[in-house]
């Protein structure tokens with residue numbers, strides 16, 4: 473079933489959002505597909521509503537269900553805004569990453585606590601003073617982003633992985649590059665020399681846009697390969713990334729669902745993300 477709605481305030485339909493691949497929801501029963509429009513354009517795809525452990529969860533395939541959107545062409549603002557219109561206040565954003573250390577080989581699960589932005593062409597704010605299609609004008613606003621991930625969401629992800637005997641790397645830095653190409657050896661060695669842990673292409677601006685809407689956001693980063701500077705072979709290949717992701721998607725899904733079940737209720741949040749907009753005049757009405 474496909475429903476179409478405009479992405480403005482409406483009755484909450486879900487309280488947790490998952491931005492990730494179609495492998496996370498495709499086998500769920502009773503999935504409702506909703507097509508959404510936002511003041512920022514269309515999200516990557518329809519949103520798929522389902523239920524996990526009594527929680528209503530909305531899945532959004534980040535690259536589109538046919539994986540047709542490269543990281544730099546994803547409409548991150550529309551994706552995050554659309555989830556908020558459904559009533560969502562907490563987002564988990566699993567992603568595939570490259571390991572920057574020998575010990576972070578394929579199959580390692582990292583729950584980072586820091587992020588470095590090395591993207592180049594992406595809009596990374598809602599508060600840029602540009603008039604929206606509905607006539608409202610957002611104010612310029614500067615939010616704290618010292619701690620980019622929700623501590624509650626991170627703790628839920630770490631505990632969920634441990635509960636499934638998959639000891640995660642608790643903390644570390646995800647560096648986000650523009651892509652779609654992988655890093656050169658020199659770039660990769662430089663990233664590693666900074667002490668950063670893993671490298672990906674989608675973790676930013678997803679995280680900051682969630683923060684700008686007062687949403688909780690955390691990620692589960694699955695290492696699919698050693699990045700060019702950390703391995704000694706021919707470098708990263710796309711096929712290898714897809715193969716390792718496919719091998720691990722089932723246990724990642726299990727951990728993700730356990731984390732969803734452990735998140736607080738929508739109105740019981742008590743983290744820095746829930747207070748991110750306190751005292752701030754953004755100039756736009758949030759859905």
Ligand SMILES: [Zn+2]
Pocket residue numbers: 622623624625687688689741743744745746
């Ligand atoms: Zn939070």
